[in-house]
Amino acid sequence: MTDDRVITVSAVVLRNESGALLIVRKVGSSRFMLPGGKPEPGEAPRETAIRECAEETGVRLPARDLTELGTFTAAAANEVGFAVRANVFEYRRVVQDATAAAEIAELRWLSLDDAGSTRTENTSVSLAPLLVEQVIPALRSRDQPSAGDVSLN
Template sequence: MSAAVIIDEGGRLLLVRKAGTSAFMQPGGKPEAGESPAQTLVRELAEEVGLRLDEADLVPLGEFSAPAANEPGFEVVADVFRVGIGDQTPVAAAEIAELRWVTRAEASEIDVAPLAAAYFLPEA
């Protein structure tokens, strides 16, 4: 899978919650046949949060793993990218029920997926 680290000017991380789930996680998703991790993320960000990007907007951060938020007993392995979105404003679309910009302190008040909680919540 591919996931995005999108930080706003206030240092907050963008998290999304899919319909029918409680955990907030980084936007992204699973690849379709033949897609590279970067292609997957560009497609998923367009579908899920309406961002129009290309691969040049993505900076690879590496491969990370953590327990899956919505599938007990499974582990998620994600190719993670830092993503610059310019002046675009993400909006919840497709299966996304809600999006939030959160600091580490605010994240303690919501259910955050292990991948985001372990590696990507901002320090401030």
């Protein structure tokens, strides 16, 4: 896909005390995705993630508490014929309070156990391709102990 058909964004993985992900549905969209969005001119990816998260959820993130999960590409959820390239960061602290703001119509907490496909088995939530194909597998892979890990119990 040519660069003129790729939308660059930044997004943030936020988790609650049970490890569920905060997902948002923007006004006019049927798909849920991570909080995030497009950069302002001259804005670095981390700055974009922090600003968009505050605008969309009211959660203010200190830059020092964000770690880079990766840069992922998938079909855009809301723009047919486009791909989205997302710089995804993870906030490594528990989030308890988030509210839908700006262009966000709805937010939900999604357990990784319920996130098996673009439509979760236990709910009628439709998820963005980037979340299903890239971010959730990366989180699961990172959260799983590797075969060589030894338990000290």
